Amino acid sequence: MADVTASMVKDLRDRTGAGMMDCKKALGETNGDMEAAVDWLRTKGLAAAAKKAGRTAAxxxxxxxxxxxxxxxxxxxxxxxxxxxxxxxxxxxxxxxxxxxxxxxxxxxxxxxxxxxxxxxxxxxxxxxxxxxxxxxxxxxxxxxxxxxxxxxxxxxxxxxxxxxxxxxxxxxxxxxxxxxxxxxxxxxxxxxxxxxxxxxxxDGLDPALVERERAIAREKAATSGKPADIIDKMIEGGVRKFAQENAxxxxxxxxxxxxxxxxxxxxxxxxxxxxxxxxxxxxxxLGEGIEREEKDFAAEVAAAAGI
CATH class of the missing domain: 3.30.479.20 (Elongation factor Ts, dimerisation domain)
Structure with missing residues (x-):
């Protein structure tokens, strides 16, 4: 039986996504043959993880x-x-x-x-x-x-x-x-x-980039008000202050x-x-915050399944 090294186990794991112990067993069962080990894992259903890695998990x-x-x-x-x-x-x-x-x-x-x-x-x-x-x-x-x-x-x-x-x-x-x-x-x-x-x-703990974004929005709103510059400045700061109060x-x-x-x-x-x-x-x-969820077209899925 061929010696199964840590590097062989890592390579098989990288290729298949299977667990470390499963990869070690596969290599042992196939006398260290990498391709045969891949097939062994596939027949056991243990290499499925690699193909699923691209799906959205939200x-x-x-x-x-x-x-x-x-x-x-x-x-x-x-x-x-x-x-x-x-x-x-x-x-x-x-x-x-x-x-x-x-x-x-x-x-x-x-x-x-x-x-x-x-x-x-x-x-x-x-x-x-x-x-x-x-x-x-x-x-x-x-x-x-x-x-x-x-x-x-x-x-x-x-x-x-x-x-x-x-x-x-x-x-x-x-x-x-x-x-x-x-x-x-x-x-x-x-x-x-x-x-x-x-x-x-x-x-003080708010993200400065978020605060500046709110400042820009307040500035755009105030610019259309027709108010004097000193009033506009107060309107901008008031908008930023309101944002901070509502989010801290x-x-x-x-x-x-x-x-x-x-x-x-x-x-x-x-x-x-x-x-x-x-x-x-x-x-x-x-849960799922910030993950872009995959939009599924149900009609397209049905058509694809029907071979249309």
Missing amino acids: EGLVGVSVSGLSGAVVEVNSETDFVAKNETFQGFVRTVTELALAGAADVPALLATPYPGGLGSVQDQLTHNIATIGEHQSLRRVTSVSVGQGAVTSYVHNATVPGMGKIGVLVGLESSAGADVLEPLGKQLAMHIAAANPLALDA LLTQVFVIDGKSKVGDIVAAAAKAAGAPITVSSFVRIQ
């Missing part, structure tokens, strides 16, 4: 997990919403979310993390799932929130199962106040963030009461608790 699940003073959010995509109901897929999302919480800080680190059960890495398990389930899947995003003192709270919108759904939110609250104060406050803030989708914690968390109107500013809600909770409370950070991940 469905799936967002997983959220919190433990102590830390929390993690992971987005795993699939091609159809049907896969999100698959127990194998849900188990994978649950496991990788826990691995992210344990310290895998970004996608490359998480993909390289050993997958529980001795199946190789997270990447190996993902590739195996693609071949097994029959749809392209991808681990798209992972992020975390932690505090030195206080609480990290979470919220999942449109939850498919506990801890997994369409939108995942984490909120970090730095404070010496008790959990009886921080947990309900954090939950309400997380629900607000899910609904209002703030772009930053405060005005602490100056948004709290969706739960519809009138208070979020910053005022936090300040009131701190006063009642007798201890400062600071929103240190937040994360909001919405």
Whole structure:
């Protein structure tokens, strides 16, 4: 039997998209013959992942997990919403979310993390799932929130199962106040963030490019007003200020009461608790956000299937 090297396994994996252990077995079964190994994987249905890699994966699940003073959010995509109901897929999302919480800080680190059960890495398990389930899947995003003192709270919108759904939110609250104060406050803030989708914690955290874009829009609007230059300048700055207030968390109107500013809600909770409370950070991940979804022409698909 020919010696199977790590480089041979890597080459076969690159060609087929199959898992590392499956590639190693294929090479062993075919005495190191690369082409025969490719065929072996194809006959087992394990090389299917490579052909599916070009499909749009904009469905799936967002997983959220919190433990102590830390929390993690992971987005795993699939091609159809049907896969999100698959127990194998849900188990994978649950496991990788826990691995992210344990310290895998970004996608490359998480993909390289050993997958529980001795199946190789997270990447190996993902590739195996693609071949097994029959749809392209991808681990798209992972992020975390932690505090030195206080609480990290979470919220999942449109939850498919506990801890997994369409939108995942984490909120970090730095404070010496008790959990009886921080947990309900954090939950309400997380629900607000899910609904209002703030772009930053405060005005200073907004993307300068976005602010300049709003400034240009305000300038165009003001230019047609016929007002004096000094008034136009005030109109422009007023438009930018309004954009910042509506898109920074602490100056948004709290969706739960519809009138208070979020910053005022936090300040009131701190006063009642007798201890400062600071929103240190937040994360909001919405499933498929920013993915250009493939537009399907149903009539064309029917015609193609009928050979028209």
